[in-house]
Amino acid sequence: MADFDVIVIGSGMSGGWVAKEMCERGFKVCVIERGREIVPEKDFTDFQEPWEHEHLNWKSEQTKSEYPIQSEVYAFHNYTKQFWVKDNEHPYIVPEGQRYKWRRGHHTGGRSIMWGRQTYRFSEIDFEANKKDGHGVDWPVRYADIKPWYDHVERFAGISGSMEGLDIIPDGIFQKPHDLTCAEIDFKKQVESKFPGRKVIPGRVANLTEPTAEQIALGRGKCQARNHCFRGCSYGAYFSSTSATLPAAKRTGNLTMIHDLAVHELDYDPETKRVTGIKGVNTQTNEGVSITARTVFLNASTIPTAMILLNSKSDSMPNGLANSSGQVGRNLMDHIICGRASGRMPGNEDKHHYGRRPNGIYIPRFRNHTEEGNGFVRGFGFQGWAMRANWQGSSNTAGIGEAYKAANRKPGDWMFGLVGFAEILPNFENHVRLHETKTDKWGFPVPILDAKHRDNEIALVRQAAKDGQDMLRQAGCTDVSGADPETDIGTPPGEGIHEMGTARMGRDSKTSVLNKFNQSWDVPNLFVTDGAFMTSAGCQNPSITYMAFSARAADHAAKLMKAGEI
């Protein structure tokens, strides 16, 4: 008799969903989190006022030396460093001459606490992309398979957005969208008339603007327009594991949460061809721990999920568990942040904005869709915003005394900014592998992150640099500047914080790790539903897709378990 029906490794974006769905179906679930337990009253800093920030919220050299990689993240501040790993405790290796930025947090809810909350569905165009242009393998699903599950997760999570009828990012279950600012309304008119294939829409974001009875019952409330999301939200107004899925799992009485337990390997029984549980280490006491279950879900996030599989070697699986295809750890993808452009938007001097929107605008992909590519496949979308500059834009200029104060008190020009997110192709050579001898302080092999942008990625980055500035100019912006369309190489792999692809799903067990239900071809009671399953990356922020596939996989696993098949 196993300790639990289901073990879920990882409590983040996808693991929280598996826990909720399995608990609600009556299974006893153990969620294993390698990080510490978050205590919202202590860890959330969303009520800290500007004048309470330590040292003007500037990062000290000391902080930067403790967090050399994490401290570069936009959401890393003195008041959020509790949500990011200390880099020296969590080493990784990047081959000479390459770059990889691995951003992560180890605690209840993982990166669902600090995520950007942008939420765009994959479309049929994304699910067909590999088959059409021959990169990677064909997705084993199409939009119609996943649409009901997008509906399911959006209804529960709560997404603010507008119905647009676009095929590239299908509409969903939306609460009311955030208004555009006056300058964004002008920009939308200009762009949509000058580029008929492009659309400018309010960002779609996992913040509650019209909470449902179900959300309120979980203790969640309406977004208060503070834009402090990545500090943790005491209103539970944005979706995270701690605000939504884990409380839903907990209220069933079927959830056991274990913190501070780093899973090192999965136990495998070659006779039954099943996993039987996990082995790990308590990160506080270094004590070894074993837990058994009928079914295991890997939701450790893309890179650690591959690491655990590769480390679970046995005589019958010498290349790592569930790796008969040799694809575990391979096809590591992300999104490249690129095409940064900014400028001043004239007009609307008599207008302003109220509140702090945790969101902006979105320009869905148009290249290789409504407009031609330019010697490349796939595309990029843009996020952006236009707001009036404040004292931060005016205070480091000439002037003193009353006149200086008066100038800083006046709202500044409308400033427009755009940034692109470009698709990375699945490529076998981009991968994570384990170092043969080096280990972390708990004895787990250190990963080598070996990935780089190739010709198609660089072509996308350059096109995004051109298109972003072009749109600002055509919309009437002045002082336009941005990434250089001739030389830009985009941000390093990892910087998009959208790692995916290291245990892809497919139609053939010889070329993929998972079947269409996120179930291992080799080990039927093993499921992977974090970003590792992604067969291609699209250019949309991927979390909502992880959620939808997690809920669908959990439903499938539950059916198999009830039927006694696993």
Next chain:
Amino acid sequence: MTDFMMLQRRDALKSLLALSAAGALAACVGEGKSEGSAKKLSASPKLSASEMALISAMAQTIIPKTDTAGAVEAGVPAVIQSLFTEWGDDNYRTYWRAGLDNLEQHFLKSGGQAFAKMTPSQQANLLGKYDAKAYGEAGFDDFYKSMKSTIATAYYMSEPGATEELAYEAVPGEWRGCVPLSEFPKTWAT
């Protein structure tokens, strides 16, 4: 906030912080630098009373008391002392100390006495000229610009700076994208 806005904010912060790097030390030695600053500087991890007096006087001249608090009433000098003693490293401290000494020497020379001892109108006159030169001539005194930016940041993030001088809502409750300026005439503190 979109990812982009946070990235922009990060960039702004980076450029500010770059000023504390060792490499930036050389950049502060501009034309405004007087001969007097060649003397040996204090190694104390705390700004002295005279350094604090200079900072307070300059901060209050840049952001004087009007119908709202000035820099001193808003506690700006204390924030700078805490950055200096608790936040900065040796490079940062040397940068500030050399920059302050340079300013002190400049005002001694041009005004005949310590800046802090001058009348408010003399302070405004001399600092106004210096400020215009610092922003008008590249490389004249980058430390001054960095210091002024620190003073402004400390002021506009202070409670009176944010809530009285500018507009601030801890909990706006809702987002309204396009409202009349006449209804919300002040810039948002954050």
